[in-house]
Structure formats: C-alpha cells, structure tokens
Amino acid sequence: MLGATLDRRLHFVVGKGGVGKTTVAAALARLLTRRGRRTLAVEVDDARRLSALLGASGATGAPTPVAPGLSVVAVEGRAALEEYLGLIIPVKRLLATVFSSRIYQYFVAAAPGLKELMTVGKIWYETTRLEGGRPAWDAVVVDAPATGHSLQYLRMPQAARDTFGAGLVQREAAKVVELLRDPRTTAVHLVTLAEEMPVAETLETHAQLVGPLAMPVGSVIVNRVHHRRFSPAVLAALREAAKRAGPEERALVRAVCERAAEESGWSDINAAHLARLRAAIRDVPIVELPFLFVEEFDRAELERLSRELEAAGAERAAVSAVGP
Amino acid sequence: MTLGELVARHQIVISAGSGGVGKTTVAASLALWGALEGRRAVVLTIDPARRLASSLGLESLGSGERDIPAEHFRAQGLVPKGTLAAMMLDQKGAWDALVERHAPPEARDRILTNHFYQHLSQSFAGSYEYMAIEQLCALAESGRYDLIVVDTPPTRHALDFLEAPRRIADFLDRKIIKWFVRPYFSAGWTALRAMNRTAGFLLRRLEQATGIAALAEISDFFSSMSGLFENFQTRIDRAHEILRAPGTAFVLVSSPEEQVLGDAEYLSSRMAGLRMPLKGVVLNRVHAEFRPARRGRSRDEIGPEDVEQVADTVARIVGAPEARELAANFVDYQVLARGESLRIEQFRAGLARGVPVVYVPNFARDVHDLASLAGMHAHLFGTRAAA
Numbered sequence: 192m193l194g195a196t197l198d199r200r201l202h203f204v205v206g207k208g209g210v211g212k213t214t215v216a217a218a219l220a221r222l223l224t225r226r227g228r229r230t231l232a233v234e235v236d237d238a239r240r241l242s243a244l245l246g247a248s249g250a251t252g253a254p255t256p257v258a259p260g261l262s263v264v265a266v267e268g269r270a271a272l273e274e275y276l277g278l279i280i281p282v283k284r285l286l287a288t289v290f291s292s293r294i295y296q297y298f299v300a301a302a303p304g305l306k307e308l309m310t311v312g313k314i315w316y317e318t319t320r321l322e323g324g325r326p327a328w329d330a331v332v333v334d335a336p337a338t339g340h341s342l343q344y345l346r347m348p349q350a351a352r353d354t355f356g357a358g359l360v361q362r363e364a365a366k367v368v369e370l371l372r373d374p375r376t377t378a379v380h381l382v383t384l385a386e387e388m389p390v391a392e393t394l395e396t397h398a399q400l401v402g403p404l405a406m407p408v409g410s411v412i413v414n415r416v417h418h419r420r421f422s423p424a425v426l427a428a429l430r431e432a433a434k435r436a437g438p439e440e441r442a443l444v445r446a447v448c449e450r451a452a453e454e455s456g457w458s459d460i461n462a463a464h465l466a467r468l469r470a471a472i473r474d475v476p477i478v479e480l481p482f483l484f485v486e487e488f489d490r491a492e493l494e495r496l497s498r499e500l501e502a503a504g505a506e507r508a509a510v511s512a513v514g515p
Numbered sequence: 516m517t518l519g520e521l522v523a524r525h526q527i528v529i530s531a532g533s534g535g536v537g538k539t540t541v542a543a544s545l546a547l548w549g550a551l552e553g554r555r556a557v558v559l560t561i562d563p564a565r566r567l568a569s570s571l572g573l574e575s576l577g578s579g580e581r582d583i584p585a586e587h588f589r590a591q592g593l594v595p596k597g598t599l600a601a602m603m604l605d606q607k608g609a610w611d612a613l614v615e616r617h618a619p620p621e622a623r624d625r626i627l628t629n630h631f632y633q634h635l636s637q638s639f640a641g642s643y644e645y646m647a648i649e650q651l652c653a654l655a656e657s658g659r660y661d662l663i664v665v666d667t668p669p670t671r672h673a674l675d676f677l678e679a680p681r682r683i684a685d686f687l688d689r690k691i692i693k694w695f696v697r698p699y700f701s702a703g704w705t706a707l708r709a710m711n712r713t714a715g716f717l718l719r720r721l722e723q724a725t726g727i728a729a730l731a732e733i734s735d736f737f738s739s740m741s742g743l744f745e746n747f748q749t750r751i752d753r754a755h756e757i758l759r760a761p762g763t764a765f766v767l768v769s770s771p772e773e774q775v776l777g778d779a780e781y782l783s784s785r786m787a788g789l790r791m792p793l794k795g796v797v798l799n800r801v802h803a804e805f806r807p808a809r810r811g812r813s814r815d816e817i818g819p820e821d822v823e824q825v826a827d828t829v830a831r832i833v834g835a836p837e838a839r840e841l842a843a844n845f846v847d848y849q850v851l852a853r854g855e856s857l858r859i860e861q862f863r864a865g866l867a868r869g870v871p872v873v874y875v876p877n878f879a880r881d882v883h884d885l886a887s888l889a890g891m892h893a894h895l896f897g898t899r900a901a902a
Contacts (some may be wrong), residue, residue, distance in 0.1 A: 209535020209775070240774065387881055389535075392527075419844055425837050432832040439808060442829055446805035447829055450848040451841050456879025484847035486854030487774060 193476050193503070196409040197223065199378045200326065201370070203345065205335045206382035207392050211414040214488070215382045215480070216334035217244040218437055218497040224261040225497070228329035231317060232263045234503045235310055235344070239265070239335045244493055254317070264317070268306025271313040308349035308364060315367045319375070345371065345379070345406060371406055378409025385413050385461035385468070394471050401474070408475045412500070413465060415482040417457040426452055457482075478503040518766075519896040521795045522549060522662070525764040527655065527757070529665045530797075531676060532768040533778045537799040539563050540882050541768045542666035543571060543601075544891040546597040549600035551889070557600040559650055562792075563666075569600035570884045580654075583885075590886075591886040600660070602650070604668075609646040610636035623896045643668045644679030648754045655757055677789055680754045710789070710886040764794040769862075771801050771855035776862050783866065796870060797895065798859060800877040804852035805845075822846045 202219060206212035213234075220232040231254055234241040242251050242263040249255075252270065254262040256427055277286060320327040335344055348371065351362035371377055379400055383393040393411065400406045433444040469477055480499050485492050522528060530542040539560055546558035557580055572581045586597050614626050625779045626632050628696055636642060647668060652664050672778040757763060765786060769779035783793045806815050817825065822900065826842035863872060875894040882888060 207535065208533055209770075209772075340845065387795070421837060421841065421844075425833065425841075428833045429829070429841075436832060440832070443805070443807060443825065443828060444832055447825065447841055447845045450845045453848070453877070453879045454844050460881070484851050486850055486857070 193410050193478055193500075196378050196476070197226070197330075199374075199376055199409065200328070200330055201314075201377045202330065202332045202409065203335050203377070203379045204333060204382060205342065205345070205379060205396065207389060210382050210384050210389050212382045213240050213244065213334050214493065214496065215380070215412050215414060215500075216332055217241055217493055218480075218500050219380070219499040220245065220261060220330075220332040221493065222501050223332065224258065225332040225501075227260070229327075230330045230332060231328045232259050233259065233314055233317070233331060233333040234263065234265050235334065235336045236265075236267055244490070246490065266310050266313045268310045271309040272306060275309055275312065305380055307344050308367070311344055311348050311367055311371070315370055318370065342396060342404070345400075345404060349404070372404075374407035377407055379406055380409045381411045381412065383413055383468070384415055385464040387464065390464045390468055393468065397472055410475050411468060411472055411477045413461075413468065413477060413479045415452055416461050416465070416479045417482050418461075419451075419454045420458050421451040421455050426455075516869060516872055517897065518795050518797070518873050519548075521766070521871060525794075526661055526762040527651070527663045527665070527760070527764070529667060529676075529758075529763065529765050530768055531667050531765055531782065533775050535575060536768050536770045536775055537875075538768045539666045540567065540888070540891070541766075541797050541895075542664045543567065544882075544888045544895060545766070546599060546601075546662065546664040547885065547888050548892055548896060549664070550595045550597045551593065551892075553596035553889075553894060554662040555598050555660050556664065557654060557660045558664045558666065559602050559604060559647070559654065560666045561604050561647065561668050563603070566821070567883045568603065570888075573601055573603045576772045590883060591889075593885055593889055598819055602654070604643075604647050605652055605774075606643050606646050607636055609650060610642075613649075642679075644676045647676070648680060648758070649750070652750070652754055652757055665878060677758065677786065677791055680751045680758075711828075758791055764789075765791055766795040766797060767793050768799055770799055771859055773854075773858060776858050780862055780865055783817060787867070792867070793870060795865065796872040798872065799875045801874045802848055802852040802855055802877055804849060804856050816853075817846070817849055819846050819850060 202223075204212055204219060206215075216232065220230050223230045232241055232245055234251075242255075242257070242265065245261065245263055246257045247255055247263050251263050251265045252267075254264040256262045273286070274291060277283075314331065314333055317328065318326075318331045334346040348364045348367040348435070350367055352361055381393050381396055397408060397411070401410050429444060429448045429451075433441050433448065436444055465477075478500065480496060480503065483492055483495065497502040527562060528542075528545055530538050530545070539562070543558050545895050546556045549556035558571070560568075560571070560573070563571065568574065570587075572583050578880070580600040583599045583601060585595075610632075611627065614623060614632075618626055639871070644667070647665065651663065654660060666830060710788050766778055769775055781798075783796075786793050805817060807817065822842050825845055826839045829839035829841050866872070873895050875891060878887075880887070882891065
C-alpha cells in the first residue's frame with residue numbers, strides 16, 4: 192500500500208514537535224532516491240536540520256544536489272513572496288524600493304497567510320516545473336514546519352483563496368489548492384509516536400485532512416515503537432534472585448531487570464496507542480518504525496530507518512495484495 | 516541552590532523549552548509542590564493531555580482559573596497545606612475578551628468577523644505567546660497567588676515566547692497603523708499613488724496581485740480598534756517588567772535527545788542576552804547508565820561488547836531462556852544512556868555556575884494524575900513534599 196503511495200510526486204510530512212518528523216522526511220527522501228526517483232527534499236523556514244541530515248552544507252536557497260538523484264532546497268515565505276513579485280514586477284530597481292518600504296514589510300506581516308501561501312506556492316512551482324519537456328522532479332518531499340498546528344501551512348492556500356478578492360493571489364491559491372487535493376499527485380504523511388498526546392493530535396489532523404481540507408492522506412508513520420516484552424514471571428524471578436546474589440551481581444541484575452521492565456512498559460504503552468490509531472484510521476496504511484538504541488543519530492541510522500520504512504511499506508503491500 | 520529553594524524563592528516560575536519534552540507535566544508538578552508546601556499556587560497550562568487536564572479540573576476550555584477541590588487531593592493521599600488552581604490558556608477567547616474590553620460596542624461584531632482579526636488572534640506568529648504573557652500579567656496583578664507556574668506554548672524555538680511582546684509591539688507600531696486608519700485607505704491606494712508615482716505604481720501592482728479586500732479589512736480593523744492600541748505599549752512594558760523581575764525564574768525543560776538539547780543550549784545562551792537568565796534546568800525522560808562498582812574490575816562501563824557476559828550472569832541466576840534477550844535489552848539501554856550522558860555533560864559545561872540541574876527518568880507510564888505528579892517530586896526536589 193505504501194508502495195503505491197510512493198509513486199505520487201508531492202509528499203508532505205507533517206507531525207507535532209518531538210516525534211521525529213524531520214528524520215522521517217529525510218528517510219523518505221532517501222528511500223525515494225534509492226528507487227531511482229529524482230528527488231527534491233524541501234525544508235521550510237530556517238530549520239536547516241533536514242539539509243544537515245541529508246548531507247548539505249551551506250546555503251540551500253536554490254535546489255542544491257547533495258547526492259546522486261537527491262537535492263535539497265530551503266523555502267522561506269518572505270523570500271518566496273519576493274521571488275513571486277519579481278515575476279509580476281520585472282523591474283529590479285523598483286522591486287528594491289518596494290521591499291525596503293515599511294508599508295510593504297507591514298503588509299507582508301499582516302496579510303493573512305500570505306507568507307504561508309507563498310511557501311506552498313513555491314513548493315507547487317517546484318513540483319510542477321518542467322525541464323526539457325518533463326517534470327524537473329519525480330518526487331518532492333516536504334518537511335512541513337512543526338508548529339503548534341501542523342496544518343497551518345496546508346490550510347493557507349484555501350484560506351487565501353477564500354480571503355483575497357479576485358486577483359492574482361486568488362488565482363494562484365486556487366491552482367495550489369487543486370494540486371494539494373489531487374490524490375494522483377499528493378500524499379500527506381502523518382508522523383506520530385504511539386503515545387497519548389501525539390496520537391490525539393494525529394487523529395485530529397487526519398479528520399481535518401479527510402474532512403474540510405479534502406487532502407489525500409498517504410500514510411501514518413508511527414516512529415520509535417518499542418517491541419520487546421518480558422514476562423512478569425521472569426522479571427519477578429530475577430528480582431528475587433538479585434536479593435540472593437553477591438553485591439556486585441546484585442546491582443547488575445537489578446539494572447537488567449529495571450531495563451526489561453521499562454522496555455515492557457513502553458511496549459505496552461505503544462501497543463495500546465497503536466490499537467487506538469488502527470481502530471480510528473482504516474483508510475490508509477499505518478507503518479511502524481522501530482525505536483533505535485543508538486548513542487547518536489547520524490546518517491548511518493538514517494539509512495537504517497529509511498530501509499525499515501521501505502521494508503514496512505513492502506510488508507504492508509504484500510499483505511494487502513493477498514487480502515485479509 | 517536546589518530546585519526546591521529556587522521555587523521557594525520565586526513568585527513566578529516559567530517552564531520553557533521545545534515542544535514534546537514534558538513541559539506541561541513539569542509545570543503542573545512544580546505548582547503541585549508549591550501547594551503541598553503551603554503556597555497559594557496556580558498553573559497556567561497551554562495544551563495539556565486530556566487526562567492531565569481532567570485531573571487538574573480542566574475538562575473544558577474556559578476563561579478563568581479553577582480551584583482543585585480538597586477532596587481531589589485526599590482521594591490521592593495528598594494533604595496540601597496551601598491551595599492549587601489551574602487555568603488553561605484559551606488564545607482565541609483571550610483576544611476576544613480584549614476586544615470586548617476595549618472596542619466600542621457597535622464595532623465588536625465587525626471586528627470579531629474581520630478576517631484580519633481572525634488571523635491576528637489565531638495564527639499570527641507570537642500572538643499565542645503574547646496572550647500567555649498577557650494572562651500571566653493578569654494573574655500576577657490579581658494578588659490571589661503567591662506562586663504562578665506558567666507552561667509555555669509549543670513552539671519550535673522557545674525563544675519565541677520571550678520575544679513575543681517585542682514582536683507584537685513592532686507589529687502594532689502606531690506610526691504604521693496610522694497609515695491604515697486613514698479613511699482613504701479603505702478605498703484603495705489612491706492617496707499614496709498621488710503622493711509618489713513610483714510607489715503608486717508598485718502598490719497598484721501589489722494590489723492587483725493580492726486583491727484589495729485584505730487591505731480594506733486591515734484598515735477597518737485598526738479604525739475600529741484604535742482604543743485598544745492606545746495603551747498597548749504600556750501593557751507591553753508591563754509584560755517586560757514582569758518577565759525580568761527578580762521574583763521571576765525561568766526553568767528550562769529539555770529531554771536528552773540531540774536536537775532538543777541543542778535547542779536548549781541555544782535558548783540558554785540567548786536568554787542571558789535578553790536579561791532573562793535561566794535559573795534552573797529539568798532534564799526530563801533521562802535514561803540512567805548503569806555503572807558497576809569499581810571493585811575487581813578493570814573498567815567501569817558496560818557496553819555492547821559485554822552482552823555475552825551479562826547474559827551468562829543472568830542465565831546463571833534465573834536460568835531463563837530469556838537470558839540473552841534480557842542482556843541484549845540491557846546493553847541497548849546502556850548505549851542509549853551513554854549517548855545521553857555525553858550530551859548532557861557537554862550541555863552542563865555551558866551552563867552558568869550554580870544553576871540547579873535535576874534529572875527525571877523516562878517513566879514507562881503516562882503521568883496524568885495528582886499522585887503521579889507528586890511522584891515526580893522525588894526526582895525534582897530530591898524528596899517528597901512534607902505532607
């Protein structure tokens with residue numbers, strides 16, 4: 192199932208802060224690149240972590256190749272607006288006057304969602320841009336900003352379409368909305384943890400997407416899932432035995448026991464919240480990524496996660512091909 | 516100084532940090548500690564998990580504080596010497612209340628349905644943060660509490676919270692607003708065009724590009740709201756004063772994850788520059804590294820290379836078929852803990868001297884009721900509150 196979703200061109204990765212959204216976006220970009228797709232990874236505002244994870248150094252204001260078949264670009268609302276105005280006001284000197292005027296600065300800050308719209312507009316531009324008669328990119332992966340409301344950016348084109356009177360912005364917004372809603376092109380991936388708050392927000396976001404926003408959800412990716420369980424009987428036996436062990440072994444055995452209890456505890460929490468997710472979301476694949484026990488998360492770990500994502504996708508695809 | 520002394524000596528404690536690190540839980544736990552110790556405490560929370568909200572008596576969003584009834588405490592085996600109230604920040608409601616207070620009655624509905632107002636009150640960067648500060652000021656001025664604990668909004672950069680007053684002040688700069696409240700503005704850019712041909716040309720293009728409706732609404736909003744912005748600067752100055760008062764303490768909450776700790780480091784260095792120094796640090800969700808006593812050992816670390824040895828020890832003791840899996844799990848956690856302690860060590864090196872740092876373990880359970888909030892006290896304060 193994830194396999195078919197991956198064929199789409201535009202992938203938005205959304206999720207609340209602290210769930211590993213950027214990491215998953217990077218893993219998805221790597222996965223698409225491995226499959227031979229010319230991929231553009233997009234980071235929004237001044238995050239810089241996606242490009243760092245993918246190996247970029249320095250400015251990425253324009254698409255910058257970081258590996259064969261993979262480029263990154265940083266999109267910033269204000270810069271995108273200036274670029275856009277550059278297209279409709281093609282006199283450089285005049286533009287400079289506009290951009291330095293306080294009224295313009297103010298207008299940009301005040302106009303509802305203009306910056307967000309321009310950000311999504313720029314992503315739209317890259318997604319639909321042709322090069323030598325074919326699309327410049329086979330896949331565009333967007334690490335959407337982790338604001339309190341992860342949907343703010345996706346909501347803006349519609350808000351702008353409805354807010355602004357007839358004009359260029361309104362027409363642009365309508366085009367963007369059309370692309371975002373097209374299930375042949377676009378997939379929104381919801382990244383979450385199998386814990387109470389992230390799942391609550393994911394369910395809310397999912398309802399918004401399939402409801403008022405009418406945007407195609409590609410998958411739910413559950414990050415950092417714990418899988419080990421130890422039987423309470425073994426843990427109890429271990430605890431008892433620790434009391435009889437010599438002082439050196441006692442401390443060690445206790446620690447072994449505590450970690451086992453911790454892992455079992457998290458596995459139970461994760462399982463309960465996964466069940467909640469699976470009961471509520473039935474229309475898209477729910478993919479699990481394992482918790483990685485590493486000292487430091489680096490590019491080797493990213494590659495590992497990317498392969499896990501691929502395997503999880505393939506498994507689901509096989510299951511769905513056979514049918515329930 | 517300990518974290519306990521820190522809380523005892525301050526009237527306002529602000530829990531700052533990136534999203535997803537347990538800030539809300541820590542804030543609630545600090546306020547509960549205050550209440551148990553005899554303070555009149557209140558916690559201002561932003562977006563608590565449902566079960567935490569209900570244990571704080573915040574089932575529904577609403578303005579105003581709710582006292583947590585004494586029987587709630589008794590039911591959980593707690594005997595507070597003081598009182599605890601909780602309040603949930605309702606951003607939209609707070610803005611609407613501001614409009615109600617300051618706008619002439621005939622203009623209210625026009626303002627509340629104004630697109631620009633809706634943007635300002637719901638999604639303008641800094642607006643949420645500003646309202647949290649506005650609520651904090653109201654609580655501080657009420658005189659009803661001697662300990663106010665504030666949970667900050669989940670922003671990527673916690674610094675947004677501290678800079679919100681300035682940002683809103685810039686935004687509501689009266690010199691600029693003046694332009695927008697001139698009546699001709701709602702009709703278009705005509706007057707500006709007459710003033711300056713170049714600017715006129717450009718603004719006309721801008722107008723074509725964006726549609727005039729938005730500009731008319733901005734103008735309408737400011738014309739209706741001019742009363743509110745008259746004393747805005749005073750309010751912002753007051754907010755600054757409260758954030759910098761000697762009785763206000765910022766406590767940073769962070770997890771030991773790489774990215775989060777990096778943000779925390781940045782935050783603490785910038786805070787000093789803003790004259791709002793960090794006074795305490797809570798490292799939440801920490802994994803402890805097991806270190807054997809040195810006796811008879813050449814090394815004091817156990818890592819992945821020791822998995823066989825640990826498995827043998829475990830197998831000898833319980834003889835369980837799970838011995839290997841138990842040992843593998845143990846060394847996995849050792850690896851995790853090792854990475855964390857290296858990062859924490861580096862982080863602590865950059866902190867000012869005397870700033871207390873406390874560790875709260877990564878509980879494998881949701882902390883959501885008063886008893887489990889009190890359970891955190893052993894880690895935060897090294898002891899339970901005197902009951």
